Amino acid sequence: MLDAALASRLSAVLPPAAFLDAPEATRPYECDGLTLFRERPGAVLLPQTEAQVVAILKICHEARVPVVPRGAGTGLSGGALPHADGVVLSLARFNRILSIDPLARTAVVQPGVRNLAISEAAAAYGLYYAPDPSSQIACSIGGNVAENSGGVHCLKYGLTVHNVRRVRGVLVTGDIVEFGNDALDAPGYDLLALVHGSEGLLAVITEITVKLCPKPPLAQCVLAAFDDVEKAGAAVAAIIGAGIVPAGLEMMDQRATRAVEDFVHAGYPLAAAAVLLVESDGTPEEVAHEIAEVSRVLTSAGATEIRISKDERQRLLFWSGRKAAFPAVGRISPDYYCIDGTIPRAALPLVLRKIEAWSAEYGLACANVFHAGDGNLHPLILFDANRAGEAERTIAFGDRILALCIEVGGTITGEHGVGVEKLTSMCAQFGQDELACFLAIKSAFDPSGLLNPGKAVPTLARCAEIGGMHVHHGALPHADLPRF
């Protein structure tokens, strides 16, 4: 609970029922999509206007109270995990689409608007918003900016950062700032890019201008079966290596296809060790040509079966299994842990082979469902938290996969962010010079450190404690820090 004076100052700047501090009211906010970590916040604030956000930040800044911004709470790395002594600033009531400009192909939206709602509203003009994280029914566009979310279509159409023109936000001091521009480029340092993926550590977002894309006249999907996971991985590299950039390029292994088949009956070839889904969109001529090319590459890569969607119904059926993969896996295992590493595509066969070997070593099944075209892996490690030692083994297995991602030139998180989950892995991926740059940027935006503290960027002390500290030229950095 916050102290009473602070609570009354905060509720005074908010509309009725927008200040929550009763335990039953704050409980729904105690975690996001990463349920492994929970914390009860001092209070939850639900402002409706930018002026209220400014007032809240000024009060909290003055009182030195941590502020954790929150969108729809679908994040998978604990980015919205509350701070016990702080407030959760929910943008859920910023849920209006302010304008759509079909000529400029942009929409101005509030951060609490759901990702899919933008495409639904833009459909009237033959337009849509391209990035489509699997949680697009629920996740908010503000959260997408904070995490720089991807999705199935980002291979061709880019991540959130490529699809946002302008962001308006409030700094921890209550100052209003705008990043980006309605035109192609904005001068000076690329603050718009910095705020993408900043996990709520730099500013509270209050308004976003997104780019909209014209709906392609046609989309078709190829489903290819392989008798070997590595061959499927090599086929992915071969498609990209042939200079083809499909609208989507996804892979599921047998454990995943079997789980979804029971659930959605998509008609997947269950004998296959792996299935690829390759989508092509554009004019009918372009699609016909690309599908022919893709089929040729898949065949020479050893596909045992190739199906091409005949109509929109069948295309959606092919995708239904991929979109439902996570809940489907949830049905076959009491718990699962979703890993999110990204690797250069050419390393796919090697990494998949190692995951398979380690799965046997740890005695934990692992289903692979992922954005293969981007090299973005999502191994789902299946476990039962009630069995002693399984959770620990799962985490060890996961860490080993992430270490391998770094080793082959990749990264520990492709699209889910660092949050609280991957702070330790950050010490492995980055040396102290890179971390110092991160901390310098944070201090330029928020010298008080009150915005979403303890997330995204580990302190140098934390890296020192776990021994992940990078020793540069043989000199131990920050030798004055206490070490354990």
Place this chain on the structure above:
Amino acid sequence: MSLSFDPAAVRARPSTETVAALVGTLARDYGERAVTSHAIREQHSHGEGLADPALPDVVVYPQSNEEVAAVVRLCNAARVPVVAFGVGTSLEGHVAALYGGVCVDLSQMNRVLEVNADDLDCRVQAGVTREQLNAELKGTGLFFPIDPGANATLGGMTATRASGTNAVRYGTMRENVLGLTVVTAEGNIVRTGGRARKSSAGYDLTRLYVGNEGTLGIITEVQVRLYGIPESIVAAVCQFPDLGSATRTVITAMQLGIPVARIELLDDVQMDACIRYSKLEGYAARPTLFFEFHGTESATREQADLMQQIASEHGGSAFQWASAAEERSKLWKARHNAYYAALALKPGVQAFATDACVPISRLADCLLETRADVEREGMTAPIVGHVGDGNFHLVLLFDPHDPADRARAEAIAQRVSERAIRMGGTCTGEHGIGVHKLDALVREHGDAVDLMRRIKRALDPHNILNPGKTVPLTRG
């Protein structure tokens, strides 16, 4: 990293003794690769825009990341400015050594380090030029599309967030740089991004350094995306009765979402200049659009037919086609040389190239108002632009010996910036801020400039990296 900013560092020239000592050290460590001759320093004192030279005290030619880091460490310790230099083709005074100091010329770091054809990316040293990269990619079936007019280095293109004629389809350096090696103000070597196609680990340092103009760090290696050379490439030229009809053709095409790869506007004055300079035959000195379509045979045909239809509706001529590679390259060479062609219109002139970018829907308004302004003032000022992005350049030619003429040119340029900002656009689509656009940045970005200033101070507390550029450190 220290956060205390040294206020005296909003910069005076370092003392003669400090510079002499540093030059001595550099001469000892780098021998003939540390040069103090006037001719070489003069060559490194300006880019291709306004001359306004400012000479560095010494030019060093490092050959490795470690050497760059060592030079920067020396400069940081001595509080001496350090300016990175590619081939000096920037237009906004980026490379002028306003406070003297060390010029780090990266031209000897010119190796293509790796080409990963399967992953469609490559890693190069900062001194590799765009033409050199494409020449080395021959035979792989891949190409790198970003093409500012000049044959700039990848390091310089990254530092200025360059763009070019292909941006409408392939994006700018912002979209195409995957990772960097950067030497920080403290002389540390930092690697950002990498070969993974996406990452949400940590802040986006890569894009922070893209466009930093050498003020936050010196870029020494660049990882960029590559693209498959399209199966079919078709270029076409279409001439129009007036500027308005050409511009409206572009707006219609963009709004219909035709995936044109290049769409370039040259007004009558620029077309006249290009016809003379590049010996183009069969064209009139009229507002002209250059198009290029990429894709399969059928897709390019389909796009081109649709484009011809739109152009005709706006009074455009029948397309003149260029599908053979030599014809196309002649056409685009003429386009890339537009700036030099403009300079050749009046011997002895200097040029001011403005760089406005507006939302596509306001492009016609902005161009026509600008044209009228130029005519009112009686200046010679060709217009050329990557109009598919709403980005255009007004090349103001003036007599460098006539202060009134220069003032008139500056006033028009100023009004172009203001007009673009009023229309929801920006004063710099691709050339950057340098020294010339500092005021415009403040006008356009207001409070965000404060943040940029804080970032600069956090990452370069002694203000040694290209001081006086990109972000005004004192208010007002």
